[in-house]
Each structure stands twice: as C-alpha cells, then as structure tokens.
Amino acid sequence: MSETLQTEAVTTASDAHLLDQTVLAVRTAGSALRERFGEVAPYRTREELMDALAANDDTAIAILRPRLTRLRPDAGWVEDELDGGALPPGEWWVVDPAEGNVNHLHAMPEWAVTATLVRDNQPVLAVVHLPLTRETYTALAGAGAHLDGWPLRVSETSDLGLSIVATSQARPDEDEEVVRRVGRSITAMLRDALVVRTSVPATLHLANVAAGRAGAFWQFAGARADLFPGALLVLEAGGRISDAEGRPWTPQSSGFLAAAPGVHAEAVATLSR
Structure with missing residues (x-):
C-alpha cells in the first residue's frame, strides 16, 4: 500500500471512531433537551422568546462543547448557528444544539441536535439525532450515510x-x-x-x-x-x-x-x- 493510501486509510479509521464518539455526545445532549420538552413555553415578548430559545441552546451546548472539544482539541467552534459563509482553514465543529428550537418551544416534534466536523470547508462527518424518536442519522465522507446503522439511498425517481x-x-x-x-x-x-x-x-x-x-x-x-x-x-x-x-x-x-x-x-x- 502506498504512503498516500495508508494515510487515507488511517484518516478514515480515525474519523469513523470520531463519528462513534460524536454520536454519544449528541445523543446525551438530545436526552437533556427531551427532558425539557412538553408544554408550550410561555412568552409574551420577543425578548422572552429569545431567552427561552437560549435556555435550550445552553442546555445542549453545556454537554456538547466539552465533549466535542476533548475529541478534537484543535478544532474551532462556531459560536452562532445562524452564521453563514466560508470558515477559516482547518477543522471546525459546526453544531446546532437545538435545530428547530422554535418547534421545541411550541411542543412540536420536528427538532433535532446536530454536530458536523468541517475540514477546510468540507463536512467530513455529521450526526443528526431526533431525541423524541431516538433516531440517529450519521454520515462519514466516503463511507456512506446511515439511519441507526441502516444504509440510506436517495430516491430513484426521474419525475x-x-x-x-x-x-x-x-x-x-x-x-x-x-x-x-x-x-x-x-x-x-x-x-x-x-x-x-x-x-x-x-x-x-x-x-x-x-x-x-x-x-x-x-x-x-x-x-x-x-x-x-x-x-x-x-x-x-x-x-x-x-x-x-x-x-x-x-x-x-x-x-x-x-x-x-x-x-x-x-x-x-x-x-x-
């Protein structure tokens, strides 16, 4: 095996292990948000709504950030999940601690916890966890996408x-x-x-x-x-x-x-x- 192929094989194996550990972190954060889910959150002003959204975010980030940082100490952390545009070179954790947060606050089930490792502006692994159904979607660059271990495939329709x-x-x-x-x-x-x-x-x-x-x-x-x-x-x-x-x-x-x-x-x- 050439040196290049050996390096790629090691990287893939390393990323696969990292994906498994990321799944554990995201599921733990999802469990914490599931405990906060139920009745419609009361709010009367935009400020109160933003405070309620932030409380959910903070709950998940308190779990995700230390765990993901331990997994990849040199990776950057995107502070605002609403940010767009290119990232600086290197590795970055792009995390949405409560994607669909507004649904969570309104007792609607369409929300998730996501974590993606981005390397030089290319996503290399991603975890999407739905705490209410306990489903976990995962993807690893070059190794496929899965739902709870089952391979995913897009539609074959041409219409x-x-x-x-x-x-x-x-x-x-x-x-x-x-x-x-x-x-x-x-x-x-x-x-x-x-x-x-x-x-x-x-x-x-x-x-x-x-x-x-x-x-x-x-x-x-x-x-x-x-x-x-x-x-x-x-x-x-x-x-x-x-x-x-x-x-x-x-x-x-x-x-x-x-x-x-x-x-x-x-x-x-x-x-x-």
Whole structure:
C-alpha cells in the first residue's frame, strides 16, 4: 500500500471512531433537551422568546462543547448557528444544539441536535439525532450515510411531478428580497412538484431526501449549521448538491439545492424561472 493510501486509510479509521464518539455526545445532549420538552413555553415578548430559545441552546451546548472539544482539541467552534459563509482553514465543529428550537418551544416534534466536523470547508462527518424518536442519522465522507446503522439511498425517481419537495425559512428577520425569492420559488414548485412542504428545520428535510422519502430540498441564503449536516447525508446517500442554479455549492452561495440525481436538473429549471 502506498504512503498516500495508508494515510487515507488511517484518516478514515480515525474519523469513523470520531463519528462513534460524536454520536454519544449528541445523543446525551438530545436526552437533556427531551427532558425539557412538553408544554408550550410561555412568552409574551420577543425578548422572552429569545431567552427561552437560549435556555435550550445552553442546555445542549453545556454537554456538547466539552465533549466535542476533548475529541478534537484543535478544532474551532462556531459560536452562532445562524452564521453563514466560508470558515477559516482547518477543522471546525459546526453544531446546532437545538435545530428547530422554535418547534421545541411550541411542543412540536420536528427538532433535532446536530454536530458536523468541517475540514477546510468540507463536512467530513455529521450526526443528526431526533431525541423524541431516538433516531440517529450519521454520515462519514466516503463511507456512506446511515439511519441507526441502516444504509440510506436517495430516491430513484426521474419525475419531479411525482416527488415531494421541501423548503425551509433560512432565518428569522430574513432580507426582504430573499423572502420574495422564497415565495416565487414555492409558487414555481407548486406547479411542477407533487407536494411542497414548507417548514423548519432544514436538516430534517435533508434527511428525508437522503432516505429517499423526498426528491428535493432547496433554500436561499442559509446558515452553515442548517446545511452542512444534511448536505453530507444527501451526498453520501447518492444525491446531488448544488446552488439553486445548478452550480457547485459553497458556504458562500446564495442558494442551496439537494436532490435525487433524476430530478436535480428539473428542480434547477423550476427554481431558475
């Protein structure tokens, strides 16, 4: 075995072990948030809402940050899960401690805990845990995507008109032009797709694409924590990732599209109207 292949094999083995340890950390944080889940959280002002969101985040981060830092002491930590754009070179933990936090506060079940290790702006491992169902999605670059150990594969459909598609609000208080662009895209997809779903969080839609349940997911603007874990799930399940115009996606892109290969071009055409 050449030196290069030996290095790649060691890295893959090391990342696989790291993935297992990341799963344990994320599940522990998810258990803590599950204990806080139940009734609709009371709030009367935007400030009280933000305080309640922060309390959930802090609960999970108190578990995740020390554990993930021990696993990768030299990796950076993204402080704000709503941040977008490229990261500096090197390794970074991109974590959403309560993705779909607003759903959690409203006693809705669509929320998760996610952790992604990003290396030179490429996600190399991702964990998405759904505490209420206790399901865990994982992806490792070059080694596939799985749901509780079972391999995931994107849909084989080649007809957008037979596909469930989805989009998600990128962030609160989004730029008005982005909001208008989202509205236009939903209208276009309502004409071309079977069913259009619009809800948060993004990662759960992307998990559905990776599992072959949905044909495509798109979003404009977007935060790294929204997109990195699901992007790796979809790629490792055989899907395609691009911007909304079909060009290679980067964290600086203004749009994002994840789709089964058979409907990707049709989805791009619809979003480009």
